[in-house]
Amino acid sequence: MNQDTISKYSVANKSVMVYTTAENTALRLTKTAAKTFVKAEQPVESEISVFVNTNKTFQTFMGIGGAITDASAEVFAKLPKDKQETLLKAYYGKTNGIGYSLARTNIHSCDFSSGSYTYVSDEAKDLNTFSIAHDTVYRIPMIKRAIAEAGGDLLLYASPWSPPAFMKTNKDMLHGGKLLPEYAEAWALYYTKFIKAYEALGIPIWGITVQNEPMAKQIWESCIYSAEEERDFLKNHLGPTMEAEGLGDKNIVVWDHNRDLINHRANTIFEDPEAAKYAWGTGFHWYETWAGGDPMYDNIRKVKENFPDKNLLFTEGCSESFNADHYEYWPNAERYGSSMIHDFNNGTVGWTDWNILLDQHGGPNHVGNFCFAPVHANTDTGELIFTPSYYYIGHFSKFIQKDAKRVSTASSRSPLLSTSFMNPDGSLVTIVMNQSDDAINYNTIIDNSEVKLEIPAHAMQTLVIQ
Known part of the structure; x- marks a missing residue:
């Protein structure tokens, strides 16, 4: 798959807004968290992490x-x-x-x-x-x-x-x-x-x-x-x-x-x-x-x-x-x-x-x-x-804009699925889905920064970084 190049992206001084929909709750595209990034530490195997590499981008979103x-x-x-x-x-x-x-x-x-x-x-x-x-x-x-x-x-x-x-x-x-x-x-x-x-x-x-x-x-x-x-x-x-x-x-x-x-x-x-x-x-x-x-x-x-x-x-x-x-x-x-x-x-x-x-x-x-x-x-x-x-x-x-570029994203464990897009306005959108019966604490690591989040069981989250 061909990769495009975009200018160097940084989450420094950026905040993340988290929107959640979850089974057996009233959460429906509900804003559930607002956090800031800190310097990333080496993740360990006992943790679950989502890795986003903003230097690798792919198809243009239609x-x-x-x-x-x-x-x-x-x-x-x-x-x-x-x-x-x-x-x-x-x-x-x-x-x-x-x-x-x-x-x-x-x-x-x-x-x-x-x-x-x-x-x-x-x-x-x-x-x-x-x-x-x-x-x-x-x-x-x-x-x-x-x-x-x-x-x-x-x-x-x-x-x-x-x-x-x-x-x-x-x-x-x-x-x-x-x-x-x-x-x-x-x-x-x-x-x-x-x-x-x-x-x-x-x-x-x-x-x-x-x-x-x-x-x-x-x-x-x-x-x-x-x-x-x-x-x-x-x-x-x-x-x-x-x-x-x-x-x-x-x-x-x-x-x-x-x-x-x-x-x-x-x-x-x-x-x-x-x-x-x-x-x-x-x-x-x-x-x-x-x-x-x-x-x-x-x-x-x-x-x-x-x-x-x-x-x-x-x-x-x-x-x-x-x-x-x-x-x-x-x-x-x-x-x-x-x-x-x-x-x-x-x-x-x-x-x-x-x-x-x-x-x-x-x-x-x-x-x-x-x-x-x-x-x-x-x-x-x-x-x-x-x-x-x-x-x-x-x-x-709701969050991915026309002409956004998909960004390289991977999860460390199978219960979490994820994809990311870089919007034309400079905001980064990462979508995380928890397929499991349990709430999961996970790291979202973007380049050299991270934010720690929790996703409920059988839930979808959208992280908007801007």
Whole structure:
């Protein structure tokens, strides 16, 4: 992984503010300590330490956010006006919220839509009936309000779950199937029409992913691409069409699926110069554990090692199998914390949660694939439920600034996970997660200085040094 050089940093005369979220407490992004650094002593093996080397920096941080899907927008529209404002400020507010700066949305329908739909009303390849009128009812108004709450700057990208049924081998938007070769040009044009339609309404689109989960035959909208098929569609159709339509400056993200097969997909696409030239980088999800085993965090590092000039973007993750009794289920939050720390430490530049808002049933979802979101709304009462996952994500998104540089960080013991970023304003942010059942006293050693802290059991802390 390439290292950048920054000017010599020192914590001399700097203080550290500590913010904590912890299980079985009322602590939720709560300021719990303010300390100053002292000269570091040689740590010993019986202590637990976090080591930060500010002379070694890595990727540039792009942002953190979540997806504004049809489901999120439909639930949002059912909320009272004051609760709508509460939600927007909670996510996108930089002072009282957690400062989301990144968003994903769907190109026509996905499972988190109330039903399947497309933007065309006939099967003509010229797409002359293309219209995003459907999205102007719920989704576009919510996206516009999110952009405004974020201060006018929200990096938004879009993903398709399936081409229209007539373009596919199975003549069905659901249940997998493949793109018919004779519709490759029309489907490539579809992306460009989506981008232009959204931008005509004042919603900038940063880029697109080629296909959501291209190796999953789902009961909802899905479409299968082998690595070679995605490579060739990008190289021969999508990339050239984007350029021909004046959208060559938009970013194209490949894969957009789990960490398990990511290396094969990256190898296949990025080893082909004619395909690779159109790809900004690789997107990935966290659901590889469905087949057994642990998250394959190390695969992300290996992609970055092999293709250091390509970027990594986490494009989707959520806790599946919704159960309203588990709103406060702490392992859901820890899944976020663990993934974010590992993914950033392995070179990821941005991290995108799935639905930012769902209802009290974990939907709406037109095939019953109900899931958790960091925030749920009871549409009967208008109540907002903020889960621990919201606060765990906030330990990153609230404090790491756009264009921050990741800083070398390591823990001496496995119960503590940690990552650090140097912000453009000169503040240093170190995030520490305690996965254990016990409170832990630990040293944070930055170059030649240290501060001694305590983190509760099953807790997340953000240390802001400035």
